[in-house]
Amino acid sequence: MPDFNCSPIPGFSPVIIHLFGPISLRWYSLAYIVGLVLGAWVFHHLMKNTALWALPGKKGTPPASPAITEDLLFWCTLGIIIGGRLGFILLYRTEWIWEQPISILKTWTGGMSFHGGALGALLAVLYVAYSRKIQPLRLADAVATVAPIGLFFGRLANFINGELYGRPWDGAWAMRFPCDENAAMPLRHPSQLYEAALEGIVLFIILRIAITRFRTLTRPGLTTGMFMLGYGVFRTAVEFVREPDAGLIFGLTRGMTYSIPLWLGGLILITLAVKHPPVAK
Template sequence: MLIHPQFNPIALDLTRFGIPVQIHWYGITYLVAFGLFLWLARLRVRKPWFADAGWTARDVEDLLFFGVLGVVLGGRLGYVLFYKPAFYLANPLEIFSVWKGGMSFHGGLLGVTAAMALFGWLRKRSFWDVTDLIAPCVPTGLASGRIGNFINGELWGRFADPSLPWGMVFPQSGSPLPRHPSQLYEFGMEGVLLFALLWWYGSKPRWAGQVSGAFLMGYGCFRFIAEYFREPDSFLRDLPATTGLSMGQWLCVPMIVGGALVWAWATRRARPVGSTGARA
């Protein structure tokens, strides 16, 4: 049985030197996520079918700007609407208290989707051409975020069998019993494994929409599995008992179904990404 190391959430405290700045590990994981996106997306635009369609490194930088706005605004609004609508309806000013926590991946996904649609409209590019470019570059950012969750000792897992070698006690949970380190499960599944699969799948020309559909299906399936090991939020603990699924799993169902429909539609429609008209 392991015990969570209880990391200091502040990675660098400059207040000791008279500088009013504290750099948190969570902020660093966001920077790592954005840096990985830039690097990977720049590699993607060098692919012949993207380069021939006119994609450049400058486009990647602009995509990151749009994506950051989508993540922050969509993630916060998603948490407000999906998880605690009654609380925020009664306390609307709390919506802006982002420093107190509360972000939703599914809301962030919707926000990024809207941002990419806006980018495509402004640049006169197909929505699917945009999302097929960025989809394989997203899981590394998710992996970085899960490391941040683990460092902060948040979003811990459900209780585990005491004999589980990697069962971990999270003192901040208020219980001395071992739990699943679900943050690391999600790091491995929706981060590393999903990245490997999508990077491989997207390494050859695909019909427009196929890579995006594969991302939706892949993330939805891996997150759905991880939810069996992740402790539900305290205000949603009755939901699995009454419906059989957690809120995270309910939000994954339309992702999986929608991803499958997008992939099937893209395969049947058979329109090449960009302008190459080729498919390996």
């Protein structure tokens, strides 16, 4: 939990309320619930807004009916949790597989990977798309539009938990994290808030402008590509002030390295999407 001795903001406990026994409601769990439910609500309205799926002055056809929201929410939730946890283990804690395999199941102790969660969500979208005979890229575009909502709440939860903090820094809004063992320089960047602002708020606004003003939903894959590229850019930028995980890869932090496929995939999708004319429906 952060120590706000140098900030007017009060401190938080990662636990909201103890329910019974070892069961507690945590901010991290609440962040997932709020992010998924709010994202589903926005997605539901995207499926009802025919104007966003056509050029200005026309009416288009969304890739699916609003009724698909609950089904997609279920599979995306499953994909994000399983993918996020497995991604964290495989990308950051491979030693747990042999040393403490039971810890893999302890999701309540923290430890989720965006890149693994994103892959899990992608597989969920593909499953729903093919099982419902929906164009995968158009469905992915709708999901990408609301994804920053979940990222925003997830990063806020990281901040409250005092995890994934920034590098040593003694600037105006530097903060202390008790889990930090570096006594020589306890003040650090609150990098979780930077990511909440960039990956959450800014990216959501960019995509919202893209689909409303520039009608990017009429070009399948374009909005998804913009999300992937945008996240890759913002994540890489914050990595310069975020405390890196142990073990650099060719001089790059793990966050930078794992974001390279997002950069490349995003650029490829954008390039392919703009080469084709807008969809007729």
